Amino acid sequence: MQIRQTNQLLNFDKFPNFEKDIDLKQRAWIEVKGKAIETNVRQLRSKLSKNCQFMAVVKADGYGHDAKLVSEYAIKGGASQLGVATLNEGIKLRSSGVKKPILILGNLYTKRDLILSFKNDLMPTISSIRECLICNNIGKHFGLKFPLHLKVDTGMSRLGFEYNKFVQQFEKIKSFDNISIEGIYSHLSSADELNSLNPKSITQLQRQKFLELLKQINVERNKNIKIHLANSAGMLLDKNFHFHMVRVGLSMYGYKPLSKLKNLLLKPALSLKVKVAFIRTIDKGVSVSYGGKFVSHRKTNLAVLSIGYADGVPRNLSGKINVIHNNKFYPQVGTITMDQMMVDITDSTEIKVGSTLVLLGSDGDKTISPIDWARKSNTIPWEILCSFKNRLPKVQVD
Ligand SMILES: Cc1ncc(COP(=O)(O)O)c(C=O)c1O
Numbered sequence: 001m002q003i004r005q006t007n008q009l010l011n012f013d014k015f016p017n018f019e020k021d022i023d024l025k026q027r028a029w030i031e032v033k034g035k036a037i038e039t040n041v042r043q044l045r046s047k048l049s050k051n052c053q054f055m056a057v058v059k060a061d062g063y064g065h066d067a068k069l070v071s072e073y074a075i076k077g078g079a080s081q082l083g084v085a086t087l088n089e090g091i092k093l094r095s096s097g098v099k100k101p102i103l104i105l106g107n108l109y110t111k112r113d114l115i116l117s118f119k120n121d122l123m124p125t126i127s128s129i130r131e132c133l134i135c136n137n138i139g140k141h142f143g144l145k146f147p148l149h150l151k152v153d154t155g156m157s158r159l160g161f162e163y164n165k166f167v168q169q170f171e172k173i174k175s176f177d178n179i180s181i182e183g184i185y186s187h188l189s190s191a192d193e194l195n196s197l198n199p200k201s202i203t204q205l206q207r208q209k210f211l212e213l214l215k216q217i218n219v220e221r222n223k224n225i226k227i228h229l230a231n232s233a234g235m236l237l238d239k240n241f242h243f244h245m246v247r248v249g250l251s252m253y254g255y256k257p258l259s260k261l262k263n264l265l266l267k268p269a270l271s272l273k274v275k276v277a278f279i280r281t282i283d284k285g286v287s288v289s290y291g292g293k294f295v296s297h298r299k300t301n302l303a304v305l306s307i308g309y310a311d312g313v314p315r316n317l318s319g320k321i322n323v324i325h326n327n328k329f330y331p332q333v334g335t336i337t338m339d340q341m342m343v344d345i346t347d348s349t350e351i352k353v354g355s356t357l358v359l360l361g362s363d364g365d366k367t368i369s370p371i372d373w374a375r376k377s378n379t380i381p382w383e384i385l386c387s388f389k390n391r392l393p394k395v396q397v398d
Helices: 034-045 059-064 067-077 087-095 111-119 129-142 163-174 202-216 232-237 370-376 381-386
Strands: 028-032 053-057 081-084 102-107 122-126 146-151 179-185 226-228 245-248 270-282 300-305 322-325 328-333 341-344 356-363 366-368 394-396
Touching: 034 053, 034 067, 053 067, 059 067, 059 087, 059 381, 067 081, 067 087, 081 087, 087 102, 087 111, 087 122, 111 122, 111 129, 122 129, 122 179, 129 146, 129 163, 129 179, 163 202, 226 245, 232 245, 322 366, 370 381
Parallel strands: 028 394, 053 081, 053 245, 081 102, 102 122, 122 146, 146 179, 179 226
Antiparallel strands: 028 270, 270 300, 270 356, 300 341, 322 328, 322 356, 328 341, 356 366
Protein backbone atom coordinates (compact mmCIF):
# COMPACT_ATOMS: atom_id res chain seq x y z
CA MET A 1 0.00 0.00 0.00
CA GLN A 2 1.26 3.51 -0.87
CA ILE A 3 2.07 6.21 1.67
CA ARG A 4 -0.06 9.36 1.52
CA GLN A 5 1.86 11.87 -0.63
CA THR A 6 2.23 15.59 0.03
CA ASN A 7 -0.26 17.52 -2.16
CA GLN A 8 -2.09 14.30 -3.06
CA LEU A 9 -5.79 15.06 -3.54
CA LEU A 10 -8.07 12.81 -1.50
CA ASN A 11 -11.83 12.58 -1.32
CA PHE A 12 -13.08 13.41 2.18
CA ASP A 13 -16.77 13.53 1.17
CA LYS A 14 -17.65 10.73 3.59
CA PHE A 15 -16.41 12.84 6.57
CA PRO A 16 -18.10 15.93 8.00
CA ASN A 17 -16.56 19.25 6.87
CA PHE A 18 -14.68 19.86 10.13
CA GLU A 19 -13.03 23.08 8.89
CA LYS A 20 -16.46 24.70 8.54
CA ASP A 21 -17.36 23.93 12.10
CA ILE A 22 -14.24 25.06 14.00
CA ASP A 23 -14.20 23.88 17.62
CA LEU A 24 -13.00 26.89 19.62
CA LYS A 25 -12.88 24.73 22.74
CA GLN A 26 -10.68 22.09 21.18
CA ARG A 27 -7.57 22.94 23.20
CA ALA A 28 -7.44 25.95 25.53
CA TRP A 29 -9.60 29.06 25.42
CA ILE A 30 -10.71 32.21 27.22
CA GLU A 31 -14.34 32.55 28.21
CA VAL A 32 -15.70 36.08 28.61
CA LYS A 33 -18.91 37.05 30.37
CA GLY A 34 -20.04 40.29 28.75
CA LYS A 35 -22.78 40.67 31.38
CA ALA A 36 -20.13 40.76 34.13
CA ILE A 37 -18.49 43.75 32.42
CA GLU A 38 -21.87 45.47 32.14
CA THR A 39 -22.66 44.85 35.83
CA ASN A 40 -19.20 46.00 36.93
CA VAL A 41 -19.50 49.23 34.95
CA ARG A 42 -22.96 49.86 36.49
CA GLN A 43 -21.64 49.24 39.97
CA LEU A 44 -18.60 51.44 39.47
CA ARG A 45 -20.69 54.18 37.92
CA SER A 46 -22.97 54.19 40.95
CA LYS A 47 -19.97 55.59 42.87
CA LEU A 48 -19.66 58.57 40.52
CA SER A 49 -21.67 61.75 40.59
CA LYS A 50 -24.34 62.04 37.89
CA ASN A 51 -22.26 64.23 35.60
CA CYS A 52 -19.06 62.25 35.85
CA GLN A 53 -18.41 60.17 32.73
CA PHE A 54 -16.97 56.67 32.62
CA MET A 55 -14.27 55.89 30.06
CA ALA A 56 -13.88 52.15 29.58
CA VAL A 57 -10.20 51.40 29.00
CA VAL A 58 -10.14 48.63 26.39
CA LYS A 59 -6.50 48.76 25.30
CA ALA A 60 -4.47 45.55 24.77
CA ASP A 61 -7.56 43.92 23.25
CA GLY A 62 -9.67 44.79 26.27
CA TYR A 63 -7.05 43.52 28.76
CA GLY A 64 -7.10 40.19 26.92
CA HIS A 65 -10.91 39.90 26.97
CA ASP A 66 -11.67 41.07 23.37
CA ALA A 67 -11.94 44.83 22.97
CA LYS A 68 -15.06 44.76 20.80
CA LEU A 69 -17.00 42.57 23.21
CA VAL A 70 -15.87 44.56 26.24
CA SER A 71 -16.77 47.86 24.55
CA GLU A 72 -20.24 46.60 23.68
CA TYR A 73 -21.04 45.56 27.26
CA ALA A 74 -19.26 48.51 28.89
CA ILE A 75 -21.43 50.82 26.78
CA LYS A 76 -24.53 48.86 27.87
CA GLY A 77 -23.41 49.45 31.46
CA GLY A 78 -23.14 53.18 30.84
CA ALA A 79 -19.59 53.85 29.61
CA SER A 80 -19.71 56.96 27.42
CA GLN A 81 -16.12 56.94 26.12
CA LEU A 82 -13.49 54.33 25.28
CA GLY A 83 -9.74 54.41 25.74
CA VAL A 84 -7.24 52.49 23.61
CA ALA A 85 -3.44 52.56 23.56
CA THR A 86 -2.65 52.54 19.86
CA LEU A 87 -3.87 53.92 16.57
CA ASN A 88 -4.51 50.42 15.25
CA GLU A 89 -6.55 49.46 18.31
CA GLY A 90 -8.66 52.57 17.72
CA ILE A 91 -9.12 51.92 13.99
CA LYS A 92 -10.10 48.30 14.67
CA LEU A 93 -12.69 49.35 17.24
CA ARG A 94 -14.12 52.04 14.95
CA SER A 95 -14.36 49.64 12.04
CA SER A 96 -16.15 47.13 14.26
CA GLY A 97 -18.97 49.67 14.50
CA VAL A 98 -18.30 51.35 17.86
CA LYS A 99 -19.73 54.89 17.75
CA LYS A 100 -18.69 56.37 21.12
CA PRO A 101 -15.75 58.80 21.44
CA ILE A 102 -12.41 56.96 21.48
CA LEU A 103 -9.28 58.42 23.05
CA ILE A 104 -5.86 57.06 22.05
CA LEU A 105 -3.90 57.03 25.31
CA GLY A 106 -0.55 56.40 23.62
CA ASN A 107 1.38 59.06 21.70
CA LEU A 108 0.98 59.81 17.97
CA TYR A 109 3.72 62.03 16.63
CA THR A 110 3.78 61.67 12.84
CA LYS A 111 1.53 63.59 10.44
CA ARG A 112 0.54 60.28 8.88
CA ASP A 113 -0.70 58.82 12.18
CA LEU A 114 -2.48 62.01 13.19
CA ILE A 115 -4.25 62.13 9.80
CA LEU A 116 -5.32 58.51 10.28
CA SER A 117 -6.56 59.35 13.76
CA PHE A 118 -8.64 62.27 12.39
CA LYS A 119 -9.88 60.16 9.46
CA ASN A 120 -11.12 57.45 11.84
CA ASP A 121 -12.70 59.90 14.28
CA LEU A 122 -10.25 59.04 17.08
CA MET A 123 -8.97 61.59 19.57
CA PRO A 124 -5.19 61.62 20.05
CA THR A 125 -3.42 62.40 23.32
CA ILE A 126 -1.20 65.41 22.74
CA SER A 127 1.97 66.03 24.75
CA SER A 128 3.74 68.75 22.79
CA ILE A 129 3.17 71.98 20.84
CA ARG A 130 4.67 70.28 17.80
CA GLU A 131 1.95 67.58 17.78
CA CYS A 132 -0.65 70.26 18.42
CA LEU A 133 0.51 72.19 15.37
CA ILE A 134 0.26 69.11 13.16
CA CYS A 135 -3.34 68.58 14.35
CA ASN A 136 -4.12 72.23 13.75
CA ASN A 137 -2.81 72.02 10.19
CA ILE A 138 -4.85 68.87 9.53
CA GLY A 139 -7.95 70.59 10.91
CA LYS A 140 -7.23 73.67 8.77
CA HIS A 141 -6.97 71.53 5.64
CA PHE A 142 -10.52 70.26 6.20
CA GLY A 143 -11.86 73.58 7.50
CA LEU A 144 -12.72 71.79 10.77
CA LYS A 145 -11.56 71.57 14.36
CA PHE A 146 -9.49 68.48 15.21
CA PRO A 147 -10.72 67.08 18.59
CA LEU A 148 -7.95 66.02 20.98
CA HIS A 149 -6.98 65.70 24.64
CA LEU A 150 -3.96 67.42 26.18
CA LYS A 151 -1.97 65.45 28.70
CA VAL A 152 0.16 66.96 31.47
CA ASP A 153 2.83 65.13 33.40
CA THR A 154 2.23 65.50 37.12
CA GLY A 155 4.67 62.85 38.30
CA MET A 156 4.49 59.78 36.09
CA SER A 157 7.34 61.02 33.83
CA ARG A 158 5.85 59.21 30.87
CA LEU A 159 3.68 61.13 28.37
CA GLY A 160 2.38 64.67 28.81
CA PHE A 161 3.44 68.31 28.62
CA GLU A 162 6.15 69.26 31.06
CA TYR A 163 4.38 70.49 34.19
CA ASN A 164 6.31 73.73 34.62
CA LYS A 165 5.89 74.82 31.03
CA PHE A 166 2.25 73.89 30.50
CA VAL A 167 0.60 77.15 31.63
CA GLN A 168 2.65 79.17 29.17
CA GLN A 169 2.20 76.61 26.38
CA PHE A 170 -1.53 76.45 26.97
CA GLU A 171 -1.78 80.17 26.08
CA LYS A 172 -0.30 79.36 22.70
CA ILE A 173 -2.45 76.26 22.19
CA LYS A 174 -5.59 78.30 22.86
CA SER A 175 -4.74 80.42 19.83
CA PHE A 176 -4.91 77.43 17.46
CA ASP A 177 -8.23 77.78 15.61
CA ASN A 178 -8.42 74.31 14.12
CA ILE A 179 -8.19 72.14 17.20
CA SER A 180 -10.82 71.45 19.82
CA ILE A 181 -9.50 70.69 23.30
CA GLU A 182 -11.92 68.01 24.44
CA GLY A 183 -9.99 67.09 27.56
CA ILE A 184 -7.03 67.85 29.79
CA TYR A 185 -5.71 64.95 31.74
CA SER A 186 -2.91 63.42 33.75
CA HIS A 187 -2.13 59.91 34.93
CA LEU A 188 -1.54 58.63 38.47
CA SER A 189 1.59 56.60 38.98
CA SER A 190 0.91 55.08 42.41
CA ALA A 191 -2.79 55.16 43.26
CA ASP A 192 -2.77 51.43 44.06
CA GLU A 193 -0.12 51.88 46.77
CA LEU A 194 -1.39 51.37 50.31
CA ASN A 195 -0.43 54.88 51.43
CA SER A 196 -2.27 56.76 48.70
CA LEU A 197 -4.73 58.39 51.10
CA ASN A 198 -1.85 59.88 53.05
CA PRO A 199 -1.65 63.62 52.25
CA LYS A 200 2.08 63.29 51.55
CA SER A 201 1.73 60.32 49.17
CA ILE A 202 2.74 60.60 45.52
CA THR A 203 -0.93 60.22 44.55
CA GLN A 204 -2.13 63.16 46.66
CA LEU A 205 0.78 65.30 45.50
CA GLN A 206 -0.05 64.50 41.87
CA ARG A 207 -3.65 65.56 42.48
CA GLN A 208 -2.57 68.80 44.13
CA LYS A 209 -0.24 69.60 41.25
CA PHE A 210 -3.02 68.89 38.77
CA LEU A 211 -5.46 71.14 40.68
CA GLU A 212 -2.92 73.94 40.86
CA LEU A 213 -2.39 73.78 37.12
CA LEU A 214 -6.12 73.76 36.36
CA LYS A 215 -6.50 76.85 38.52
CA GLN A 216 -3.69 78.61 36.72
CA ILE A 217 -5.14 78.01 33.28
CA ASN A 218 -8.60 79.00 34.50
CA VAL A 219 -10.10 75.86 33.12
CA GLU A 220 -13.58 76.47 34.62
CA ARG A 221 -14.10 79.13 31.99
CA ASN A 222 -14.25 76.45 29.35
CA LYS A 223 -17.09 74.11 30.23
CA ASN A 224 -16.43 71.83 27.23
CA ILE A 225 -13.05 70.63 28.41
CA LYS A 226 -13.25 67.35 30.32
CA ILE A 227 -10.81 67.05 33.18
CA HIS A 228 -9.70 63.53 34.07
CA LEU A 229 -7.07 61.95 36.27
CA ALA A 230 -8.21 58.66 37.82
CA ASN A 231 -7.57 55.06 36.80
CA SER A 232 -9.37 52.25 38.73
CA ALA A 233 -7.41 52.75 41.94
CA GLY A 234 -7.70 56.54 41.81
CA MET A 235 -11.42 56.32 41.19
CA LEU A 236 -12.00 53.97 44.12
CA LEU A 237 -9.77 55.96 46.44
CA ASP A 238 -11.77 59.11 46.82
CA LYS A 239 -14.38 61.24 45.01
CA ASN A 240 -11.83 64.06 44.83
CA PHE A 241 -10.15 62.16 42.02
CA HIS A 242 -13.24 61.90 39.81
CA PHE A 243 -13.38 65.33 38.10
CA HIS A 244 -15.44 65.10 34.84
CA MET A 245 -14.44 61.60 33.85
CA VAL A 246 -12.65 58.49 35.13
CA ARG A 247 -10.62 56.10 32.97
CA VAL A 248 -11.23 52.61 34.25
CA GLY A 249 -9.62 49.35 33.22
CA LEU A 250 -8.83 46.68 35.79
CA SER A 251 -11.87 47.04 38.05
CA MET A 252 -14.26 47.00 35.10
CA TYR A 253 -12.89 43.52 34.31
CA GLY A 254 -13.76 42.43 37.83
CA TYR A 255 -10.56 42.86 39.86
CA LYS A 256 -9.85 45.19 42.75
CA PRO A 257 -6.71 47.28 42.36
CA LEU A 258 -6.65 47.69 46.16
CA SER A 259 -7.31 44.67 48.37
CA LYS A 260 -8.70 46.84 51.20
CA LEU A 261 -11.88 47.67 49.23
CA LYS A 262 -14.07 45.26 51.16
CA ASN A 263 -17.59 46.21 50.11
CA LEU A 264 -16.96 46.35 46.40
CA LEU A 265 -18.40 43.28 44.71
CA LEU A 266 -16.96 42.99 41.25
CA LYS A 267 -17.49 40.05 38.94
CA PRO A 268 -14.46 38.70 37.10
CA ALA A 269 -15.43 38.48 33.44
CA LEU A 270 -12.69 36.10 32.30
CA SER A 271 -12.12 32.38 32.73
CA LEU A 272 -9.24 30.41 31.28
CA LYS A 273 -10.07 26.80 30.48
CA VAL A 274 -8.20 23.89 28.99
CA LYS A 275 -8.83 20.36 27.79
CA VAL A 276 -6.95 17.30 29.03
CA ALA A 277 -5.09 16.05 25.94
CA PHE A 278 -3.52 12.92 27.42
CA ILE A 279 -3.29 10.94 30.66
CA ARG A 280 -0.36 8.83 31.77
CA THR A 281 0.58 6.99 34.95
CA ILE A 282 4.12 7.20 36.29
CA ASP A 283 5.76 5.24 39.12
CA LYS A 284 7.13 6.72 42.31
CA GLY A 285 10.50 8.47 41.78
CA VAL A 286 9.93 9.48 38.13
CA SER A 287 10.81 13.02 36.99
CA VAL A 288 8.36 15.18 35.11
CA SER A 289 9.03 17.79 32.38
CA TYR A 290 12.13 19.83 31.45
CA GLY A 291 14.92 19.85 33.98
CA GLY A 292 13.34 17.08 36.04
CA LYS A 293 12.43 19.63 38.73
CA PHE A 294 9.49 17.54 39.94
CA VAL A 295 9.92 13.92 40.98
CA SER A 296 6.83 11.88 41.87
CA HIS A 297 6.65 10.79 45.51
CA ARG A 298 4.00 8.16 44.76
CA LYS A 299 2.55 6.34 41.80
CA THR A 300 0.98 9.31 40.00
CA ASN A 301 -1.66 9.91 37.37
CA LEU A 302 -0.67 12.87 35.24
CA ALA A 303 -3.00 14.86 33.00
CA VAL A 304 -1.25 16.62 30.14
CA LEU A 305 -3.03 19.93 29.48
CA SER A 306 -2.92 21.67 26.11
CA ILE A 307 -1.66 25.01 27.32
CA GLY A 308 1.78 26.46 27.96
CA TYR A 309 3.80 29.63 28.07
CA ALA A 310 3.25 30.22 24.35
CA ASP A 311 -0.40 30.77 25.31
CA GLY A 312 0.55 33.29 27.98
CA VAL A 313 0.81 31.19 31.15
CA PRO A 314 3.97 32.51 32.86
CA ARG A 315 6.65 29.81 32.98
CA ASN A 316 7.75 31.01 36.41
CA LEU A 317 4.43 29.72 37.78
CA SER A 318 5.73 26.17 37.26
CA GLY A 319 4.76 24.03 40.24
CA LYS A 320 3.04 26.95 42.00
CA ILE A 321 -0.51 26.82 40.66
CA ASN A 322 -3.59 24.63 40.82
CA VAL A 323 -6.35 23.87 38.38
CA ILE A 324 -9.98 23.17 39.25
CA HIS A 325 -12.22 20.31 38.20
CA ASN A 326 -15.65 19.67 39.72
CA ASN A 327 -15.01 21.94 42.69
CA LYS A 328 -11.64 20.33 43.56
CA PHE A 329 -8.11 21.70 43.20
CA TYR A 330 -5.34 19.68 41.48
CA PRO A 331 -1.68 20.78 41.57
CA GLN A 332 0.28 21.60 38.43
CA VAL A 333 3.63 19.76 38.56
CA GLY A 334 6.94 20.11 36.73
CA THR A 335 8.09 22.90 34.44
CA ILE A 336 5.42 24.55 32.31
CA THR A 337 6.45 23.96 28.68
CA MET A 338 5.74 26.00 25.58
CA ASP A 339 2.50 24.23 24.68
CA GLN A 340 1.67 21.89 27.55
CA MET A 341 1.75 21.49 31.29
CA MET A 342 1.18 18.54 33.61
CA VAL A 343 -1.22 18.22 36.51
CA ASP A 344 -1.29 15.58 39.25
CA ILE A 345 -4.79 14.06 39.04
CA THR A 346 -4.07 10.95 41.14
CA ASP A 347 -6.84 11.92 43.55
CA SER A 348 -9.48 12.18 40.84
CA THR A 349 -11.65 9.38 39.50
CA GLU A 350 -13.52 11.67 37.12
CA ILE A 351 -10.92 13.44 34.98
CA LYS A 352 -10.62 11.87 31.51
CA VAL A 353 -8.97 12.74 28.21
CA GLY A 354 -11.16 15.57 26.88
CA SER A 355 -12.24 16.80 30.35
CA THR A 356 -12.25 20.56 30.81
CA LEU A 357 -10.21 22.06 33.66
CA VAL A 358 -10.28 25.64 34.95
CA LEU A 359 -6.99 27.52 35.22
CA LEU A 360 -8.49 30.92 35.99
CA GLY A 361 -12.05 31.54 37.10
CA SER A 362 -14.49 29.61 39.24
CA ASP A 363 -15.83 26.09 39.50
CA GLY A 364 -18.24 25.40 42.36
CA ASP A 365 -17.01 27.44 45.30
CA LYS A 366 -13.36 27.35 44.19
CA THR A 367 -11.82 30.33 42.43
CA ILE A 368 -8.42 31.13 40.97
CA SER A 369 -7.83 34.78 40.11
CA PRO A 370 -5.20 36.51 37.95
CA ILE A 371 -4.36 38.33 41.20
CA ASP A 372 -3.26 34.94 42.69
CA TRP A 373 -1.11 34.23 39.63
CA ALA A 374 0.35 37.73 39.74
CA ARG A 375 1.34 37.36 43.38
CA LYS A 376 2.98 34.00 42.70
CA SER A 377 4.88 35.13 39.64
CA ASN A 378 5.93 38.44 41.16
CA THR A 379 4.01 40.63 38.75
CA ILE A 380 0.70 42.50 38.57
CA PRO A 381 -2.72 41.24 37.39
CA TRP A 382 -2.63 43.71 34.48
CA GLU A 383 0.38 41.88 33.04
CA ILE A 384 -1.21 38.45 33.52
CA LEU A 385 -4.35 39.53 31.63
CA CYS A 386 -2.46 41.19 28.79
CA SER A 387 -0.12 38.24 28.27
CA PHE A 388 -2.66 35.86 26.76
CA LYS A 389 -1.84 35.18 23.15
CA ASN A 390 -4.03 35.13 20.04
CA ARG A 391 -3.66 31.36 19.95
CA LEU A 392 -6.27 31.25 22.72
CA PRO A 393 -9.71 31.67 21.15
CA LYS A 394 -12.10 33.98 23.02
CA VAL A 395 -15.57 32.61 23.56
CA GLN A 396 -18.47 34.68 24.88
CA VAL A 397 -20.51 32.70 27.41
CA ASP A 398 -23.50 34.90 28.26
C1 LIG B 1 -3.54 56.55 30.77
C2 LIG B 1 -4.29 55.42 31.42
N1 LIG B 1 -5.47 55.66 31.98
C3 LIG B 1 -6.18 54.68 32.59
C4 LIG B 1 -5.72 53.39 32.65
C5 LIG B 1 -6.54 52.31 33.34
O1 LIG B 1 -5.88 51.82 34.45
P1 LIG B 1 -6.53 50.69 35.39
O2 LIG B 1 -6.50 49.43 34.62
O3 LIG B 1 -5.64 50.66 36.56
O4 LIG B 1 -7.91 51.14 35.71
C6 LIG B 1 -4.48 53.09 32.09
C7 LIG B 1 -3.93 51.73 32.16
O5 LIG B 1 -2.80 51.45 32.34
C8 LIG B 1 -3.74 54.13 31.46
O6 LIG B 1 -2.55 53.91 30.89
